[in-house]
Amino acid sequence: MSSSPSELLPAGAVVSFNKIGEAMALGTCQASGATPMRALVATVVAVGPADRLGAAVEALQALGDAGTVRGILISEGDDPAPPARVAGNTVALHGLTPAFFNNAVAALRLSSLPTLVWWRGGRPGTLDGLAGLADRIVLDDDSPEPIWSRATTLFEDTAFSDLRWARLTQWRALTAHFFDIPEVLAAMADFSRLTIAASDHMSARLFAAWLRSSIQFPDGFTVELAQGSPGTPLDEIRLGDHDQELVIRLAAHGTCLETEVSVRGHRSASRLVSLRDQTLTGLLTEELRIRARDAAFERALGYLASAK
Secondary structure, eight states: OOOOOHHHSOOOOOGGGHHHHHHHHHHHHHTTTTGGGGGOOEEEEEEHHHHHHHHHHHHHHHHTTTEEEEEEEEEEEEEEOOOOOETTTTEEEEEEOOOGHHHHHHHOOOOTTTTEEEOOOOOTTTHHHHHTTEEEEEEEEOOHHHHHHHTTOOTTTEEEEEEHHHHTTTHHHHHHHHOOOOHHHHHHGGOEEEEEEESSSHHHHHHHHHHHSSOOTTOOEEEEEEEEEETTTTTEEEEEOOOOOEEEEGGGSSSEEEEEEEEEOOOOOEEEEOOOOOSHHHHHHHTTOOOOOOOOHHHHHHHHHTTT
């Protein structure tokens, strides 16, 4: 079901477009305990279908109320000038014609600070114009293949990431740490199979593409996908052969990852590592700290595009 600005920002006030900046400044000053505008560090623009923006409201308002970002929500529609609703540091435009997204973002962003576009879905062609205005685009699409493919043509225009990629950060880091062990390096020539248990197979494919494009295996490996637990993107990763294996699995309660190493010449060992904050607010906070292009992510998307 579509959401309107009032449903997205029920505590906000409807204002005309040319009064948005004034209303946001006034609301910030009047809000109890609000942080002054000078504390803002970025503009975060969440774009996509209205039914996918509801989940973005809480994250943007949490960051806005903390004085971290100016939040802008734009849903697709066919209205060139929809009414706006403002609540604190967050503004929603419901049903805006995609051709006018660029104008809205250019007018509402804080030009002196970085702009992060949070892509929650929509027409892939809309991404082209936004890439010219954004310092970073974080993809977060239910069906990401078309937008991943489009992103590979825009790497020179802006930096790209993906919330799936962000959720894989600890998985990738722990996998890379395996190869700091000399015995693992010696055994990798024998590794022939990567098995991933995941409810989100696109996350599994992204991880496999990263591994293939960033770590050179002499003879490659096959990828097997198994169904994971509902609501959990990844449950377990196993890389190895018939008698040697590297394992990363989600530990009990879903807040930590457990690793195991079992290769020839190395005593079997395990460790437990925090998965870190996986909420939308936590993931966006991490993305706001990154400024540079992510070469590993670009290689992974390039691999997926070339493998089609």
